[in-house]
Amino acid sequence: GKTGNQAVALYSYFPTLNLVTYDFSGNLAQGYVQRQQANPDLTWETTTQSDIGLDGQLFNGRVSFxxxxxxxxxxxxxxxxxxxxxxxxxxxxxxxxxVDNKG
Structure with a gap:
């Protein structure tokens, strides 16, 4: 099977801007500054997993595996x-x- 994980903040593919106040020679001015780097190529984290198993008994159920x-x-x-x-x-x-896991 295949599952996905989207455990990131909303709108992480957009640049995030913050309103800040600057001091220009004693005068206050407001502007925006980028807070977080944008990633337009962001996709879901995906996990693919497969399992195979075998159960059995021997000697009229005395030994099982x-x-x-x-x-x-x-x-x-x-x-x-x-x-x-x-x-x-x-x-x-x-x-x-x-990451690969097997066993």
Whole structure:
């Protein structure tokens, strides 16, 4: 099966702006500054999983056993990666990882 995860803030694919007040030679002026880096390519984190198993009994039910195998792959893991402080804004969420589990 395949499932998705959209655990990010609303509108994370848009740049976020904040209203700020600046001091220009003793005069106050207002303006907007970008707070968060935008990511228009942001997608859902997706997980694909498959399982196979076998259960059985021997000797009229005196011995029972079960065998299971699973494979799970998560792609496009949603992470907020650090950006240099000189940019003056925080990094936005990105699809930045893959994890494979099996056993």
């Amino acid at each position: 079960g065998i299971d195998y699973y494979k799970k792959r998560t792609e496009g893991i949603l992470l907020t990666l650090p950006v240099p402080g000189t940019l003056g804004l925080s990094g936005g969420p990105q699809n930045a990882g893959i």
